[in-house]
Amino acid sequence: MRHLKFAPSWLRFLIIFLLAMGILFRFFNLDGKVYWYDETYTSLRISGYRITEVKQQIFNNSVITGESFAHFQGANQQKSLNDTIMTLAKEDPYHPPLYYIIARLWMEIFGNSVTAIRSLSSYISLLVFPCVYWLCRELFNVPLSVPGVAIALMAISPIQLVYAQEAQEYILWLVTILLSSASLLRAMRLESQDKDELANEQKQPDLFAIWSIYAVTLAISLYTCIWSAFVALAHVIYVTSAAKFKFTETVRTYLLVSLVGFLAFMPWITIVIGDFFQFLLSADKTKNQSFLMPIFPFLQMQLSRIFFDIDLSPANPLNSLITPILLIIIGYSICFLCLTTNYKVWFFLITFIVVPALPLILSSAGGIQLSTEPYFMPSYLGIQVTVAYLLATQIYNESVSRRSIWQIIMTLVIVCGLISCKVSSQAETWWNKGVSYGNPQVARIINQTSSPLLVSDALGNNYGNIFSLSYLLETKVRFLLVNNQKIPIIPDGFANVFLFNPSDPWRETIEKKYNLKTDIVYSDQYYSVWKLVKSPNLRQRNISINKLVSSL
Known part of the structure; x- marks a missing residue:
């Protein structure tokens, strides 16, 4: 990777330009899209009111105005932050409270408007860029080329834009799993260095501090989204396999630190387990209507949306043309990664892509629920980093003809992302709005x-x-x-x-x-x-x- 250490000026300019465009798209037309079903539940949880209270007050066979709903859609004087947490614990424990606590404090300052609540996610999404830079530095040990291309792809990724403008916890979850993963790789790298090398290296963070960062970010990630448990499982598989399944000092330290992170999450996981058993014992097991889609068309559609998404039907000719090209690029990038990097690099990304998605795929015998789409976020991230490595490597290819071909492919990916972000940012509804489309x-x-x-x-x-x-x-x-x-x-x-x-x-x-x-x-x-x-x-x-x- 010696040729990747220094990026040419044109690539630096391109990365800065795409980053600027991505930031602009994230804050453009925040209130333009429909404030949909799940987002209204976010505002309801933030308000601290329970569903039964709302039904008693407005679902009572009386004629009301639209203003009657606003009282239950955000911060108010009647309910406190403690009510927000208790409402989640009693009615929706599968959504941990961290994002809702932050959102409650945010809305108390900036108000309950759609722009205010969505802007929180937009600002949080800016943290993705330094975090993905850190992750790529730890993976590939190059200062700009691969991390820079990864930042550019994340900036104009349509699926990243979707969650950067959603009043939900998923973009915060992405930041937490980036931080926990990067800190894990950093700690493992320091553990593998000789003690003399570690002592002589200037400005080297203390191992204890790095492991502490991992424990804290793991706990924060769990308090943001319960699906972080499968990201932690991917970390377990990676650490033990990197140690060749031997109980080394690194493995012992990792297990101890992970245990601390999970113990910090125990108060909430106890609530979740209690709710689960209560559900099993309850006579009322009715659920909201769910909508299923066959797994392979779903995965094909979602993988394509990482780089290209203008909300067209799968049968549209443009989708039929672009989607196969993008799927070939993704498949080739995974093969290229495995063939050109060492075991510790490619195995980390493969586990990161596969492990969090595998439970969703295995449970989709009758079709996959469309509402599970956000839980593929770690897989999207792993794929984006993999494609970034492929593009950053191939635009330096020694063969002029191959270098030109990959520069054209990179241009295609960038153009698809920019067009998708432009169309998405101006739309009044989008595929992720689900039942409120x-x-x-x-x-x-x-x-x-x-x-x-x-x-x-x-x-x-x-x-x-x-x-x-x-x-x-x-x-x-x-x-x-x-x-x-x-x-x-x-x-x-x-x-x-x-x-x-x-x-x-x-x-x-x-x-x-x-x-x-x-x-x-x-x-x-x-x-x-x-x-x-x-x-x-x-x-x-x-x-x-x-x-x-x-x-x-």
């Missing part, structure tokens, strides 16, 4: 009508989607929300009444009670919206009466 279109349909009333219940995904729609609907829209599919009492004075995702029996019961019919005005794979209209017989009778009155 169609909310902007539904909001336009309702906003175009006069005196509209939106009727819904709290079952399934309706609860979070109604909160999401409250950000999009105009102030003239009123809400009539009921619990447990009670028959709504629809008052007079509303010219247009809409039913949001009603079950067929509930919709038919409403039709019979009010002697009306329902016409579907929107439908997708997640939900449907219906409009109450006069039945044909009643409409025809009114027309006949009007004609009779006119003739008289």
Whole structure:
């Protein structure tokens, strides 16, 4: 790697340019995309209110305005930070509290707007760049070429941009796993040095300090996302295999430090285990509707989105052209890594890619849940670093023709990333919005009508989607929300009444009670919206009466 130690001026300029573009994209149009189902739950957890409290106050068969939702969407005077933590512990322990604590403090300073809460993730995402630089330095021991290309690819990666603008914990999780992984590699490198070499090296961090950093970052990572346990498992496999499965001093130190990190997480993992057993003993095992996708199309789609994503259907000709090229580059980069680096480098990245993703893949016999996509974040990171190594190496290839080909490939990857970020940053909805993908279109349909009333219940995904729609609907829209599919009492004075995702029996019961019919005005794979209209017989009778009155 001697030729990789110093990057030419053009590469430095390119890295700085792409980094600047990536930062601009992260803060552009933060409130432009729909504030979707999962993000409204983030704001609800931050508020400290429980779902049962919200149902009692607004899902009570009374007509309310959109302003009624704001009280449960962020920091407020009625609930404290302790309420935020306790709400997570009681209702959603599988989401550890660290991000929500930070977000609560952030919103108390900057307010509860969509821009404010999403800007927290945007600022956190800036920490990814120095962290990935450190990780690549420890892996490849070069100052700029590979780390610089990795930073550039991360800056314009569309899948990184998605989570840099989400009011969720996943970008913070990425920072924590980068820090823990880099500190682990640093500690292992220092452990492998001779004691005399270690003593004479200037400005060398103390081993105890580095191992302490790993323990702290491991605990922080676990308190950010429970899936960090599988990242830690990847670390265990890597450390033991690097020691050739011998119980060396490095292995002993690592196991002790890891134990400290997990012990720090014990208070929360106890809550998670208790909730799991309570779920098994409970008679109510209903879950929100989940949407499954075959594993291989899912993986193909997600791997492509690391570098190219303009939210097209898989059957689109552009996707059919670009996706195979990107998959070939990813596959070749993994083979190239294994053939040209030593065991400790390529095995670390392979375990980093495979181990956290393997439980998701093995459990997907009937199809993989789309909601599990963020948990592939370590795999995305490992692939991006692998491709960065390939590109940084091949643009220095001794063969002029091969060097030109790889410079063209690198240009293609960069152009795909820039186009994807531009399209994504200007869109009002995106594939990651899941069950709320169609909310902007539904909001336009309702906003175009006069005196509209939106009727819904709290079952399934309706609860979070109604909160999401409250950000999009105009102030003239009123809400009539009921619990447990009670028959709504629809008052007079509303010219247009809409039913949001009603079950067929509930919709038919409403039709019979009010002697009306329902016409579907929107439908997708997640939900449907219906409009109450006069039945044909009643409409025809009114027309006949009007004609009779006119003739008289």
